[in-house]
Amino acid sequence: MQQRRIGSFSVSALGLGCMNLSHAYGTPPAPEAATALLLRALEHGINFFDTAALYGFGANESLLGRVLKPYRRQVVLASKCGMTGVDGRRVIDGRPEVLKRTCEDSLQRLQTDVIDLYYLHRWDKKVPIEDSIGALADLVNAGKIRSIGLSEVSAPMLRRAHAVHPIAALQTEYSLWTRNPEIAVLEACRELDVTFVAFSPLARGFLTCTLRDPELQLEAKDIRRQMPRFEAANYAKNLELLAEYYRIADEITCTPAQLALAWLLAKGEYIIPIFGTRQAEHLDDNVGSVAVKLDRSVVERLDTLINQQTVTGPRYNAATQQEIDTETFRIAA
Template sequence: MSLSHAYGHPPAHDHAVRLLNRALDLGYDLLDTAALYGFGVNEELIGEAVGHRRREFTLASKCGMQGVDGKRVIDGRPETLRRTLEDSLRRLRTDVIDLYYLHRWDKQVPIEESVGALAEMVRAGKVRAIGLSEVSADTLRRAHAIHPIAAVQNEYSPWSRNVELGVLEATRALGTALVAFSPLARGFLAGAIRSADQLVEGDIRRSMPRFQGPNLAANLALLARFETLAAEAGCAPAQLSLAWVLARGPHVVAIPGTTSQVHLDENFGAGRVAIDTDLIAAIDSLFTPEAVAGPRYPAATQAEIDTEDFAPSGGN
C-alpha cells in the first residue's frame, strides 16, 4: 500500500521495483495489494516489477473497495466484484490470484452474496482462496458457512487490539489465518512519527485521531516506554512490535509495509527476535485499550467497517 497509496508521496517507480525484488531476494513470500491502492497503480507495479517471479510468492489482492471517478467507493455487488477481478488479473499480469479478499463488507449487500461471488471465482480457477478484511467474528462465521474463508485481514498491533474481542479466537477455531495489517501501528511503533507536522498532504494518518493533538502527545509517552522495552530486549522497536504480533498464535501472519530497504531488512529480522512471556505481559499492560489515546479511525470511516470495537471510554 505504501508504495502507491495513502501515505503521502509514494517513492519513485524504479525504487519501488528494486524494493519488491529485494523483498523476494530476502525471502518474503507474501505480497499484499488491492484494486484500491493507487486506484490500480499498485497492482500494475507488482505485475511489472515481479510478475516474472510469480512462482516465488503468494499473491494477495482485494476487491469490493476501489477508485471510481477519483473517489473511493465500497461496492460488494457480485457483478462489480467480477469486473474488478478481471481488471486486477490484467494489471497483475497473471491468470490466478492466490488469495482474494473482500476489502470491505458492503453493508448494502448481504455478506453471503459477496462471498458467493468470490466462491464462483474459485470454482472458475481464477482465485485459489478467499478472504475478508475488517470484519467481525459474526460476519466471518456467516461467510465461512458459504465458502471456507482462508484468511481475515484486520488491523492488529500492540496499540490496536480489537481482534482480541472475537476475531482472534474465531479465526483460530475455524482454521482461518489472521493477517495483521499495520502491525507497526502505521509506522508509529517504529518511531516514524514524532510530530503531526511530519504528515504531508495526502497522508491518511492526518485524519486519524491517534495522530492528532493531545492524543499524539499521550501516545508518544507510551512509545517512549515501548522503545525502552525494545532496547532491553536488544532489538529495534519495529522488530519488537512484529515479534509481539507473531507471538499471538501460529495462525497469525504480519504484513508490514515500507518504502525503505533498511526497514525492509529490519522487519525481516523480526522472526529471529526472542520474546518471552514476561515481555509479552509488559507490552500487554502498556498498551491497554484505556491507555491508547484516540480511536483507530475518524467516525465516518469507523461506520464503514464491521470489526468489534472497545467501549467508547477506552482508547480503541
C-alpha cells in the same frame, strides 16, 4: 525466513503490504525505488505480497504485476475487491457482478491467470455477505482465484461468510495499540482454522521511533492526518508510552520495530503480520524481527504498557468507522 500457513499455501512469516508504494501515505516513491524495494523483499525470503484494486486506483496492482511476473511461481499474491476507485472517488460496492468484473481487471494488471488470495476489501452493507462470497466462490470454481479472504469484518460476519465458502484468511489492523481483534475475531479465526493477517503491525509508524511530530512530518494527503490518534493532543499523550517501550527493546537488544513485529509473531502461529515500508533499511530492520524471541514475561509487559486502555484516541474517525464491521471496545462513561 520462517514459514506460516494460509489455506494450502506456505508463506513467509512476514508479508509485505504494498499499499504505501502507490496510495494513501503522501507522494508515492519513484517506480525505480518501488521496484527495488519489492526485489529486496524477495531477496529476504518474503514471498507473500498484499495489494488491492483500490491502491493507486489500479497502479499498485500494475506495479506488482510488472515486477513480480518473473517470480510468479515463487510468490503468494493477495489482492482485494469490493472497494475501488470510480471517477476519482473511493467506492464500496459488493454486488456480485462488480466483484467479478473487478477480478478480471485485477488479473490483467497483475499479469497473472489466477490470484492466490482474493479478499473482500469491505463488506458492502447494502449487499448480503452471502451474495458477495457466493460471487467469490464462483471465481474459485472458475479458476480465477485460489482462496477467499475477508477484510475488516466482525466474528459473526466471518462465520456467515465461512458457511458459504471456506475463508482462508481474515485481515484487519492489529498491533499493540490496536487490540480490537482480541474482542472476538482472533478466537473465531482459531475456531474456524482461518489465518489472521495483521495489517499496520507497526501502528502506522508510531512504534518505529521515526514519527515524533505528525503535524510536521506527514504530508497533506497522508491518511494518518484523518486518524484521531495522530491529532496533536492525542499523539502527545501516546508518545508518553514510548519511553518504557524503548527500554524493553533495549533490554532484549532489538529495535522498536522488531519488538512490535516479534510481539505479533509470539501471539500465535496462525497470525501473519504484513508491514509496509518504502525504505530498504526499514525493510531490513523489520525482517530481523523473525529472529527475536520474546518470553511470556516480556509479552505481558508489552500487553500492559500499550493497549486499548492506555492509548489515547479511537482508531478511526466516525465516518470511516461506519464503513467497517469490526468489533469496537466500549468507551467508559
